[in-house]
Amino acid sequence: MNKKMIGALALATAATSFATVSAEGRSQISIVGSSTVFPFASVVAERFGQTTSFPTPTIESTGSGGGLSLFCQGVGESTPDITNASRRIKQSEIELCASNGVEDVVEVLIGYDGIAIANSVDGAELQLSKGQLFLALAETVPSPNGSGLVTNPYETWNDIDSSLPNIDIRVFGPPPSSGTRDAFVELVMEEGCMEFDAIASLEDTDEDKMEEVCATMREDGAFVEAGENDSLIVSRLENDPNALGIFGYSFLDQNSDKVKSVSVEGVKATFDTIADGSYSVSRPLFFYVKKAHVGVIPGIEEYLAEFTSRRSIGANGYLIDRGLIPLSNTEYARMKDNAENLRDVSL
Amino acid sequence: MTDQPLNAIERMATVKQERLNARLKQRYNRERRFKAYGIASITGGLAFLAILLITIFSQGIPAFQSSFIKLDITYDPDALYIDDASDPEQLRFADFDNAVRQSMLERFPEVSGRNDTRELMSLISTAAGYTVRDRLIANPDLLGQTETLWLMADDDLDLVLNGTIDRNLPSDERRVSDLELEWIDDLLANDDIERRFNTTFFTRGDSRDPETAGVWGAVVGSFYTLVVTLALSFPIGVAAAIYLEEFAPKNRLTEIIEVNINNLAAVPSIVFGLLGLAVFINFFGLPRSAPVVGGLVLTLMTLPTIIISARASIKAVPPSIRDAAMGLGASKMQVTLHHVLPLAMPGMLTGTIIGMAQALGETAPLLMIGMVAFIVDIPQGFTDAATVLPVQVYIWSDSPERAFIAKTSAAIMVLLGFLALMNLLAVLLRRKFERRW
Structure with a gap:
């Protein structure tokens, strides 16, 4: 008797809630x-x-x-x-x-849409090539002494190229689920890695290995996945003048008082350079x-x-x-x- | 000689007393330290809360004001491309932005050229044209006349006025150009800018323009979602609790059910979202993004909370009440419905309100069922596309426009306000109806 009542009660509530959902288009x-x-x-x-x-x-x-x-x-x-x-x-x-x-x-x-690589307005003016970005951010890089591939040993930008400032490599970027990350890997990492013979020569012998090397970002803390929230990356850059961030151009445009573009291959991300194609990370x-x-x-x-x-x-x-x-x-x-x-x- | 043993005893006693005193002091010290730890942890917690609230409030306050610019709008049939203001078809294609542009150019006659005009128009909200349109629709007689209107300003102008955009920065680091600052100063000097309480924020739905974005759509969405949740989870939860506490035989099966209810309370909420997607949307074919589905999913999430708190409050009713009713010849059901349930109700209601407050703050399960979405129209019912308050906070926090930072904090304030109200209600109910034995 009691069970029946409770069952009926539960059914009735469920039914009323479903009844509110009419089958309208x-x-x-x-x-x-x-x-x-x-x-x-x-x-x-x-x-x-x-x-x-x-x-x-x-x-x-x-x-x-x-x-x-x-x-x-x-x-x-x-x-x-x-x-x-x-x-x-x-x-x-x-x-x-x-x-x-x-x-x-x-x-x-x-x-x-341009993908901006930017740092705080208080940070250094940086000029990077795609090859340098690859060396800074990849899991596996060509060995500095020229033999084979090694786990990324670079800790400061200066280690990569003596013309770059002596600051730690710290880059905030999007997680793998993001389209921005896919595009960054495709436009920067995969192009950057081809600049090195040790990797380019893999194309004929072990293409899978080559793709893996080109597309895998380092996970030792130098590259920080900062979530899908681009405004979060901007506020982190504001607090850390030595860090770089990777995010959509519209965030650079809206926060020009906080962050500035890093030149990639000698070109800064601006409206004009993205539109005429000279800024290639778009x-x-x-x-x-x-x-x-x-x-x-x-x-x-x-x-x-x-x-x-x-x-x-x-x-x-x-x-x-x-x-x-x-x-x-x-x-x-x-x-x-x-x-x-x-x-x-x-x- | 006779003094000797006495002295020794006395000395021993003093030594003992000293030791005792020392230990006593130690014990008191220990107690004081323990108290100090407690106070320190509470102060620490309060300090974090204070920091959180201060940041949110200081960031959110600017969002409650918006700026308006005084303009003489001419409803010129030629500029609007209409000749009959009562014809909805003509109104739809009328160029109201052009009317706003013309009056801005009249206000600043020195402006000419495409780029400068564009810059000038960036001072005024894109919604200004809609305001003019709505005004004309309401009063078709205005066609051909001129009237003074206060039109909403762009969010950047707002940011300059409240100091978020620093006007002392070099112009290439600042979003607002020198020319725009000049115009703003000119408007200010003539008292043509007014700052008002931002009613838009409390009456409209989401928008991509910070100055026209509001929380009302999300508040209504949250309301519909919580109505469904409450209507389902309260009766089901209370019925389940009564059955398990009062009627169910104590056997293996009910034990398993109990363990599972407790486990369910600890399941991450995104799992309920996945379940909702699979069952309610894909199998039952309920609409995506609808509060009814959100309510169903949140019901699953809050049920364990309600059942557990309802059972605790039923357990707290003393057995003597049941025995007395039984002794007077009441049936088991009469005992439960007439005596146990009313006495347990305050506790159940408190638990339910806490569960509802939890549901109000939830976003993860709603992600899967499409309620994390950009929705402008205010939902009109349980099946209209809707979003909820915490989702609105999330969406705004992810928007590039600077003014959304303030809107985000303001939306958090609204959300916190509702949570505080619900908790207050729970406290009041408990105070009013609680019985102590």
């Missing part, structure tokens, strides 16, 4: 993906909500990889319509999408649209039109004020054509 665009694109996408979303009759899209910052895996889970209201990415979609992800019924995906390139930003949802979830086409318009990502657009580096005219035309005709992505 989703009217809001659901966006997931990269934390780097998040600050840009949310500006567009907010404007889209203010200037159209559609509700403001929701945006989750899940990281590029996490976003794509949610995006590729299938077609239907419970899956996101759009995913942001700070790298291109991979072939394996296209296949994953296809195996879950997400056949048609539209790729939109929105612009570029990466493209994308978003991907699920074609099957266009026309089903209201507003996707209009959101796409807003995001790809000149007033948002054109040379004087409002996202450019936020630190996005604009596309060149030919790239813009190609992107616009893809977006308007909802062309499928092809790698």
Whole structure:
């Protein structure tokens, strides 16, 4: 009798709570993906909500990889319509999408983002090459006496090159889950490591080994994973003039009174150097649209039109004020054509 | 001769007394030291709390003020590209930013050229255009007329006024240019800048512009989430506690259940988020980012807390009460519902409120179910996309714009305020209804 009553009570509460969830369709665009694109996408979303009759899209910052895996889970209201990415979609992800019924995906390139290597404004002016950055940050480096590979022995910048100041190597950077880290490894570490014959010669003999050497960051305390929070890195640099930090260009732009750019290959990260390509540590930003949802979830086409318009990502657009580096005219035309005709992505 | 033994005894006694005194002193010293350790640890704890609160408050106070610029706005049909203010279609495409731009240029006639105009416009919030639009929608007769409006200023201007941006820095290290500082000084000299209490912060949802960002969306989201959590976890938790304490036979099975409830209380909360994603969203097909799913997940998290505290308060009801009721012929259920439950209720409520306060501060389980998201619209119900207060704190702390540092601390203050209120309620309930035997 008592058991029955309690059971009924529990069931009743559960039932009432489920009853509140009506089976209404989703009217809001659901966006997931990269934390780097998040600050840009949310500006567009907010404007889209203010200037159209559609509700403001929701945006989750899940990281590029996490976003794509949610995006590729299938077609239907419970899956996101759009995913942001700070790298291109991979072939394996296209296949994953296809195996879950997400056949048609539209790729939109929105612009570029620079990855800044910076230190406190009180710190030394540093000029680094990618090779020097590799020597400072890799787990395994070519032996200083020229024979084979050894565990990274460098403790100060001066150990690497006598022209560099005699301060400890201490670099705050993003964790492996971050797109910024992927891009840093690809653009700095992998290019830097090829400057050394001991590693470049591995390409023919042991390619896996070479990739591992190039992409593995040291873990002895000289490189500190500082979490996904870029503003945290900025405040750490402020307190430690000898440390360097790796983060998105927009944080450098917003905190120019606290941190300054380190020259990489002789070029500092500024808006102009990233836009004209002379600062080489920059990466493209994308978003991907699920074609099957266009026309089903209201507003996707209009959101796409807003995001790809000149007033948002054109040379004087409002996202450019936020630190996005604009596309060149030919790239813009190609992107616009893809977006308007909802062309499928092809790698 | 006769003195000799007495002296010896006396001497012995004094020596003993001295030793005793020394030991006594030692004991008192030990006690004093022990007390001092206790006081030291409490002062240490309080000092950390004070540091935390002082940092949060000193950083957060600026967020409660926002700046407004006085401008003469002309609702010029040509500049807005509309001829009928009652036509919603025309209003949608009207260029209200242009109207704001024109009035800024009128205010500073010396400004010309594309770059300077851009810089000038960076003084005013992007939301200014929306304010003008809403004003015109509310009063369509204004079309063609001019009126004086106080429009919201950009967050950078705010930062200059409250001193976060140091104007003595060299201009290349400062976010605000010399030209902008000149304009700000000009506005200040003419009393065209006003600092007001920031009502936007308490009435709006999230925004990417610090000056228009508010906590209200997150407060409402937290409210809906906690309503679901309370509606589910309180009845289930209390029912489970009553059954386990009063009715369940003491056997292997109930022992296993008990151990598991205690273990559940120690499970990291992210695990509940994963479970929520797998069960509620993927299997039951509930919407992502919805307070109902958040509430369900937090229910799982708070249930053990509530069950454990409810059982403790049932245990605290003296057996004599049960015996007396039994003696008067009450059934087991009558004993429980009429006597034990009312007496145990204050303790249960306290436990529940503490559990709710814990749920209010939780972000990790919400990450998996999509409630860690940028959401502008204020949620209207249990299935609308929503976020919660601690998530809002997290999102703002990760934003590049400098003014969000103050907003982050201000949101923490709001969150702490709600937590303090809930704990106060728990204390009051206990004071009011607690019975001592």
